Amino acid sequence: MQMTRDLRIVSVQEWREAAEGTVSVRGLSAWYGRHRALTDVSLEVRPRSVTALIGPSGCGKSTLLRCLNRMHEVVLGATVSGQVLLEDEDVYGSGVDPVSVRRRVGMVFQQPNPFPTMSIYDNVAAGLRLAGTRNRGVLDGKVEQALRQAALWDEVKDKLRKPGTALSGGQQQRLCIARALAVDPEVLLMDEPASALDPVATARIEELMVELKRDYTVVVVTHNMQQAARVSDYTAFLLSEDGGGGALVEYGETRQVFEEPRDERTRDYVTGRL
Amino acid sequence: MARELRTGMLPPRVRRASINWGDRAFHGITTGFALLIAALVALLVLELATESVPALSRFGPGFLASTSWNPVTGEFGALPFIYGTLATSALALALAWPIGVGAAAFLTELAPRFVRSILGTMVEMLAAVPSVVYGLWGVFVLVPLLRERVEPWLIERLGVLPVFSGPPFGLGVFAAGLLLAVMILPTLASVSREAMSAVPRGQREALLALGATRWEVIRAVVLAQARSGLVAATVLALGRALGETMATVMVIGNSPSINVSIFAPASTMASVIANDFNEATGLQKAVLLELGLILLVVSLAVNTAARLMAARSTR
Structure with missing residues (x-):
């Protein structure tokens, strides 16, 4: 932290840092062609915390996640309405380049998907090279840092x-996490990151999520409620009723959502009755 | 051998249950058919080899390097035809490769769904046009166009370069290369398209999510991961260009000579065989058969290479 030479600037900086990684979803709806996948979702993701999105299959939790870094629109015929504010900039604002959004909001997928034509090093460096970093020393430093953050460095150095x-499946997924972290995003989105992994590898990914929230805002989609309860600080429960597209039913601190749900549907889901 | 393999693979009880005279007969007949195909290829090679013995013993390996072609004095060399075959095929590949691979990339990565299916089908249909039809188009449309417009234009501007020098014949290596390019385009485009669409969706999304543009995804993920498939497409197209006869005969000008200029007439191994087989007797016949043998061996080698590479890419 900077010395207190100018008190005002330091406080502005602190204010900036406090706001960095805030994601505000406002009135978000999403479609695949004519099919509505998400209906009018609004929620505030707290910075430097883990937020879990839970709900039954088809409730739109993955769609919501993919809307946060504009990956939803990559699918042919997919559309969105509403706002997603990253700090105070609407990522769907006119003139906003999805490429720049994705540099600030990293993503880890369900299936570990390292690039098979690239080495471990090049996988991690891929995002940096896309952003134009060519300096060998800078790349080396960032690759090592990202691999250390992903708790993979000692195994692959x-x-x-x-x-x-x-690498093994769990290592591949941590490699993908390192790849996403290397470009130094503010937010890290994880779409069921452990569902293709064995229990030991899953535990390591969960530990990692808790580590990562010190520096990043983590949003994780999971179908595993124990996992949501273990790793997240906040939980959002989504549900699609009457095929109308997923809506947000309840959102709050994880302990409250799991132990004292306000909505009956949430209670039914977290107790396994849905 | 086949029976041993079967007993080795199946547990005894299952094998006893599967003994059935209908099956056995079917097995025998289909094995016979399969062997027949292999025997046909072997016989073809054998026949070409024995029939070309007079030429082989007379000229030896020097045949490949000699440029003389004189049926009257009995002097023959294969070099002009090897040159013609390689020059037209190389030109065709150079022209068709960027277009074919580009079209494949457009169809898999960029085109809307309905365009994909319509254009995709049209590309496949190009492959079904008989080569003599391409030849007709070449003779009556392409060659006059080249002679009167394209070649004079190129000679005027690039004539200082030896490759673009000389009179605009129309008929020649350039015409043959262009026509072959059109003919191998569907092979290139459709095989490349298959290779590109085999790249998993998650791979494209992974790079997109890192902040890549569509072009960067095509270059760093799609082309990189489809590489062996693209090589297979190239080699397959090359095989077609090397062996193409009818269309080449109609537009290459049929002259057993080597010229620096791509506008000059030439001959390929395939075209000289098609042109001369009617009047050839004795030694000249043996020479043509030896050219056929060389062409067959080269084509088999190229096809085998393509298959090996395609198998590697789908692994």
Whole structure:
């Protein structure tokens, strides 16, 4: 932190840092062609915390996640209305380049998907190179830092030139986390990041999520309620009723959502009756 | 051998249950058909080899490097035809490759769904046009156009370069290369398209989510991961260009000579065989058969290479 030479600037900086990584979803609806997947969702994601999105299959939780970094529109025929504010900028505002949004909001997918034609090093460096970083020393430093953050450095430091696909499933997923962290995003989105992994690898990813919230805002989609209860600070429960597209039923601190749900549907879901 | 394999693979009880005379007969007949195909290829090679013995013993390996072609004095060399075959095929590949791969990338990555299916089908249909029809189009449309407009234009502007020098014949390596390019385009486009659409969706999304543009995704993910499929498409297209006969005969000008200029007439191995087989006797016949043998071996090698690479890409 900067020395208190100018008190005002320091406070502005602190204010900035406090706001960094805030995501505000306002009146968000999403469609795949004519099919409505998400209906009028509004929620405030707290910075430097883990927010879990839970709900039954087809409730729109993954769609909501993909709307946060404009990955939803990558699917042919997919459309969105409403706002997603990153700090105070609407990522769907006119003239906003989805490429710049995705540099600020990283994503980890359900299936570990390292690039098979690239080495471990190049996988992590891929985003940096896209952003134009060519300096070898800078790349080396950032790659190591990202791999350390993803708790993978010690396992791969001697084989950075090996292909990323030679790693185990859990290591591959941590490689994908390192790849997303290397470009230094403010927010990290994780779409069921452990559902393709064994219990040991899952535990490591969960530990990692708790670690990462010190520096990043983490939003995780999970169908595993124990996982949501273990790792998240806040939980949003979504439900699609009458095929009308998923809506937000309840959102609050994880302990409250799981132990004292306000909505009966939330209670039914978290107690396994839905 | 086949029976051993079967007993080795199946547990005894299952094998006893599967003994059935209908099955056995069917097995025998289909095995026979399969062997027949292999035997046909082997016989073809054998026949070409024995029939070309007079040429093989007379000229030896020097045949490949000699440029003489004189049926009257009995002097023959294969070099002009090897040159013609390689020059037209290389030109065709150079012209068709960017277009074919570009079209495939457009169809898999950028085009809206309905355009994909319509254009995709049209590309496949190009492959079904008989080569003599391409030849007709070449003779009556392409060659006059080249002679009167394209070649004079190129000679005027780039004539200082030896490749673009000389009189605009129309008929020649350039015409043949262009026509072959059109003919191999559907092969290139459709095989490349398959290779590109085999790249998993998650791979594209992974790079997009890192802040890549569509072009960066095509370059760093789609082309990179479809590479062996693209090589297979290239080699398959090359195989077609090397062996194409009818269309080439009609537009290449049929001259057993080597010229620096791509506007000059030439001959390929395939075109000289098609042109001369009617009047060829004795030694000249053996020479043509030896050219056929060379062409067959080269085509088989190219096709085998393509298959090996395609198998590697789908692994």
